Amino acid sequence: xxxxxxxxxxxxxxxxxxxxxxxxxxxxxxxxxxxxxxxxxxxxxxxxxxxxxxxxxxxxxxxxxxxxxxxxxxxxxxxxxxxxxxxxxxxxxxxxxxxxxxxxxxxxxxxxxxxxxxxxxxxxxxxxxxxxxxxxxxxxxxxxxxxxxxxxxxxxxxxxxxxxxxxxxxxxxxxxxxxxxxxxxxxxxxxxxxxxxxxxxxxxxxxxxxxxxxxxxxxxxxxxxxxxxxxxxxxxxx
Numbered sequence: 137x138x139x140x141x142x143x144x145x146x147x148x149x150x151x152x153x154x155x156x157x158x159x160x161x162x163x164x165x166x167x168x169x170x171x172x173x174x175x176x177x178x179x180x181x182x183x184x185x186x187x188x189x190x191x192x193x194x195x196x197x198x199x200x201x202x203x204x205x206x207x208x209x210x211x212x213x214x215x216x217x218x219x220x221x222x223x224x225x226x227x228x229x230x231x232x233x234x235x236x237x238x239x240x241x242x243x244x245x246x247x248x249x250x251x252x253x254x255x256x257x258x259x260x261x262x263x264x265x266x267x268x269x270x271x272x273x274x275x276x277x278x279x280x281x282x283x284x285x286x287x288x289x290x291x292x293x294x295x296x297x298x299x300x301x302x303x304x305x306x307x308x309x310x311x312x313x314x315x316x317x318x319x320x321x322x323x324x325x326x327x328x329x330x331x332x333x334x335x336x337x338x339x340x341x342x343x344x345x346x347x348x349x350x351x352x353x354x355x356x357x358x359x360x361x362x363x364x365x366x367x368x369x370x371x372x373x374x
Contacts (some may be wrong), residue, residue: 210246219248258288
């Protein structure tokens with residue numbers, strides 16, 4: 137992403153103007169400066185797809201992964217050279233930093249396909265939200281999937297009220313509301329809390345004025361997913 141930002145010449149003043157006038161002022165077409173738009177003109181052009189089609193592509197890729205029929209698309213040297221000129225991912229993923237859930241592998245995608253943000257507990261911090269705003273508004277990702285997963289250590293620690301050192305506690309504090317909201321549900325406590333956390337992070341993303349405008353314009357969809365560590369399957373959470 138740093139390569140994209142290197143082209144920008146946005147002053148703090150222009151950024152302020154953009155943020156203040158985002159809602160109801162044509163954010164999708166006029167909200168960006170011409171210099172910001174120019175940064176993406178060199179990106180490789182792919183077929184424009186709808187949010188529904190983008191979601192379908194993600195789910196079909198995961199199905200290939202589950203059935204051990206991966207195509208490993210866009211992983212050639214020529215693709216590397218192509219996307220070096222610019223990126224145009226069709227989807228974004230807010231996932232957990234867990235080493236067992238690598239997005240490009242479990243969705244069977246390749247270079248330049250996914251715009252991925254990973255953080256323990258797949259929480260939507262201000263920085264993660266800002267990154268995903270960039271991925272959708274500037275790069276053109278059509279779907280954002282928040283992916284939680286089975287036996288998430290961060291959620292488990294939040295349930296147990298673990299005493300942790302350093303900044304780890306900030307992660308648990310962000311997850312605690314989901315633990316509380318799901319504690320009366322029947323079934324597995326950890327799974328319930330993981331799924332509740334996915335839904336809570338989706339609501340945080342939808343509170344973004346940038347993302348909400350894209351949703352209203354039917355240029356973006358935000359959905360939740362739950363990854364089964366034992367099978368590799370991602371099921372939708374709603």
